[in-house]
Amino acid sequence: MRKRFESKRAPEPVGLYPHARRVGNLLFLSGVGPRVRGSKKIPVGIAAQCRSVFDNVRAILEDAGSSWERLVDVTVFLTNMKDDFPVYNRLYAEYFKDNQPCRTTVEISSLPTPIAIELKCVATIGGKR
Numbered sequence: 063m064r065k066r067f068e069s070k071r072a073p074e075p076v077g078l079y080p081h082a083r084r085v086g087n088l089l090f091l092s093g094v095g096p097r098v099r100g101s102k103k104i105p106v107g108i109a110a111q112c113r114s115v116f117d118n119v120r121a122i123l124e125d126a127g128s129s130w131e132r133l134v135d136v137t138v139f140l141t142n143m144k145d146d147f148p149v150y151n152r153l154y155a156e157y158f159k160d161n162q163p164c165r166t167t168v169e170i171s172s173l174p175t176p177i178a179i180e181l182k183c184v185a186t187i188g189g190k191r
Contacts, residue, residue, distance in 0.1 A: 071121035073097035076174050081122045084187055089128050091183040093139070094118050095175060104177055108146040111179050112153040119181055128187040133163040137182040143169035146178055 066080040067089075075081065075092060082091045096105050096114035105114045120130050138154075140146050147167070154165075163183075173180050 067122070067126035069122045069125040071099060071125060072118045073099045082126045084126065087186055087188050089123070089126055089132075089185045089187040091119065091122055091181070091185070093173075093180045093182050094122060095173065095177045095180045097175065097177070102175075104175070108142075108149045108178050109153060111177060112150050115179050115181055116153070116157050119183055123183075123185055126187065128185045131161045132185040132187065133158075133161060133183055134186060135164045135184040136166075138165065138167040139170050139173065139180045139182070140167060141170060141172060141178050143167075150179065 065084045067082040067084065069081045072081055072094065079092045081094075082089050084090075094115055096111040096118065097103065098105070098114070105111050119133075123129055123132070138150070140150060150167075
């Protein structure tokens, strides 16, 4: 089974790709940033961007029939590891205290839009947790 998902709550993709794609019992999310749906608005500051990107991921998961608790792998891209990692890591611990998926955090020089953080996630969907 291969199915595309578009969330009506998450920001529109900046290219030709779906918010998520289901393959079997896995849901693969495209890179998710902190933008606000329906605008080019980007929250100011790493704390606000972290909260926004986590909320966007949650919206995509729920709209696709999965949930935050079903996340199994998260790849985080930061554009400024030195300055932003402490705040991001603290907020990540708050959001993921009950569900602790595998995580990789990498610093990159830039993202397609002027954002400081993007998440790439894999979750389970359907069947048993």
